[in-house]
Amino acid sequence: MAMKMKGPGIFLAQFTTPEPPRNNIDNFSTWAADLGFKGLQVPSWDPNMVDLNKAAESKTYCEEYLGKLKEKGLELTDLYGLQGQMIAIHPAMEILFENFHPKGLKGYALVEWAQTELKKIIKASVNLGTRGIPVLSGGLAWNLVYPWPQRPAGIIETAYKELAKRWRPVLDEAWEKGLTINYELHPGCDLFDGATYDMFLEYVDNHPAACINYDPSHFVLMQLDLYEFIKVYADRIKGFHVKDGEFVSTAKQGVYSGMQPWPKRAGRFRTVGDGQVDFKRVFTLLTEAGFDNWAVLEWEDPVRSPDQAAKIAVEFIKNHMIDVAEYAFDNFLDSGADEAANKRILGITE
Numbered sequence: 001m002a003m004k005m006k007g008p009g010i011f012l013a014q015f016t017t018p019e020p021p022r023n024n025i026d027n028f029s030t031w032a033a034d035l036g037f038k039g040l041q042v043p044s045w046d047p048n049m050v051d052l053n054k055a056a057e058s059k060t061y062c063e064e065y066l067g068k069l070k071e072k073g074l075e076l077t078d079l080y081g082l083q084g085q086m087i088a089i090h091p092a093m094e095i096l097f098e099n100f101h102p103k104g105l106k107g108y109a110l111v112e113w114a115q116t117e118l119k120k121i122i123k124a125s126v127n128l129g130t131r132g133i134p135v136l137s138g139g140l141a142w143n144l145v146y147p148w149p150q151r152p153a154g155i156i157e158t159a160y161k162e163l164a165k166r167w168r169p170v171l172d173e174a175w176e177k178g179l180t181i182n183y184e185l186h187p188g189c190d191l192f193d194g195a196t197y198d199m200f201l202e203y204v205d206n207h208p209a210a211c212i213n214y215d216p217s218h219f220v221l222m223q224l225d226l227y228e229f230i231k232v233y234a235d236r237i238k239g240f241h242v243k244d245g246e247f248v249s250t251a252k253q254g255v256y257s258g259m260q261p262w263p264k265r266a267g268r269f270r271t272v273g274d275g276q277v278d279f280k281r282v283f284t285l286l287t288e289a290g291f292d293n294w295a296v297l298e299w300e301d302p303v304r305s306p307d308q309a310a311k312i313a314v315e316f317i318k319n320h321m322i323d324v325a326e327y328a329f330d331n332f333l334d335s336g337a338d339e340a341a342n343k344r345i346l347g348i349t350e
Contacts, residue, residue: 004324005287007295008317009039009077011241012049014299015306024048026068033072036314040069041134041296044079044121045100052079052117055124062127076128077294078239081121081135084181086114087166088138088190111166114138118170122177131293132180132238134213137163137191137200145192156199163190164203167210175209182213182239193224194232211238214286215298216277217245221267223255227281234289242317243298244275262302269300271309272316283320295321 010032016022021031025048032040042049054061069076086101094106105113121133141159144151167181174181183191183200191197197212204210214237219226230237246268252258253266262268272279283295297313299306328334343349 004290004292005240005283005295005321006039006075006077006293007321008037008242008314009041009294009296010037010310010313011041011043011080011296011298013043013046013080013082015310016043016046016048025050025065029069029072029074033074035310036318037297037310038073039075039077039294039296041077041294042079043082044124045082045117050079050124052120052124055079055127056120057123059127062124062129066128076130077296078130078132078134079121079125079128081118081133081181083114083117083121084135085138085189086110087118087170088140088163090140090143092143093139115166115170119173122170122174122179125179126177130179132182132211133174134182134184134239134241136186137167137183137189139163139188139190141190142188142192159190160196160199160203164200167200168204168207171204171207171209175207180209180211180238182211184213184215184218184239184241186215186218187222192218193222194229197233211236213239213241215241215243216282217241217243217269217275217298217300220245220247220276221255221269223247226277227285230282230285230289234291237286237289237291239293240286240291240295241298242272242279242295242313243300244270244272244277244279246270246275268302271299271301271304272297272313274301274304279316279320283322287322287324 012028020027022028028049029040044050044052051061055065066076082100086097089097089110101110101113125133140162141156144155171181183197185192185197191200201210212233214230216226219229247266249266255267257265257267295317297310297317299309301309
């Protein structure tokens with residue numbers, strides 16, 4: 001039987017630690033391989049995990065990088081491009097993102113830095129042989145998500161036109177190099193659900209490189225139909241974060257969760273199996289849609305430890321992977337097409 005989806009993979013970002021065993025790519029890859037992971041999604045901005053400049057310029061560096069992973073039974077799933085968030089930041093939010101980029105950058109200088117970084121990731125991805133780049137879109141209009149005070153006419157359209165303008169050269173270069181840009185639809189970004197993604201697609205002329213990194217946990221927190229979403233956007237889903245979530249409304253909290261910290265929010269992320277996502281259904285729908293990329297664990301659980309979450313997730317993902325059926329279960333009854341016999345069965349006489 002053919003296995004179309006690959007896994008289990010793990011996104012390294014939230015698991016990294018200042019000390020071993022997860023402080024650099026060599027130690028981290030040993031830790032992940034020992035647990036049973038098969039793929040690593042690497043944070044492109046972390047020099048302890050990958051030298052992005054070398055990866056963009058040196059095929060030798062990339063061959064050696066991949067070779068070291070292969071020795072441990074691992075593959076690179078892709079490079080995550082968090083730098084995409086900085087391609088569009090409302091001025092009021094710039095100070096909150098200062099730890100994500102070189103100091104002193106503001107306005108269009110920050111936009112140009114983000115575009116340059118993303119183009120480096122494209123070059124590195126080509127050298128490393130990966131197929132897409134998961135990103136966050138950034139956001140100029142997220143502070144306008146609730147229409148109070150009344151939004152000025154045309155302001156949303158202006159925001160999405162500008163977002164499309166900033167991403168267009170990145171999308172063009174990615175597509176030229178045979179890659180997709182996989183937007184993780186994420187609150188805090190202007191691409192956070194299907195409707196906002198559709199608006200963006202309109203302004204980038206349905207660009208073939210503008211795809212999706214599917215993460216069901218965000219849809220639980222936003223109360224979006226995460227299963228129908230797969231059916232609607234099947235052709236655009238090129239990445240998959242295996243992350244659970246739960247939403248438990250109370251007399252005091254709904255989807256906005258009352259400004260509470262993560263452990264006390266009505267909507268919060270959980271370790272796979274601890275939340276409300278029906279992963280049997282998700283894996284089935286993605287398999288039926290022909291998804292053939294990696295199932296990658298992302299951990300952001302305020303309750304369960306990362307070490308325990310990783311151990312649980314390895315087996316969880318393995319147990320949900322689907323070997324695609326190569327033939328129908330009732331093929332043994334198939335006697336082949338016989339037009340005359342079909343007519344007799346239907347009572348058709350000539």
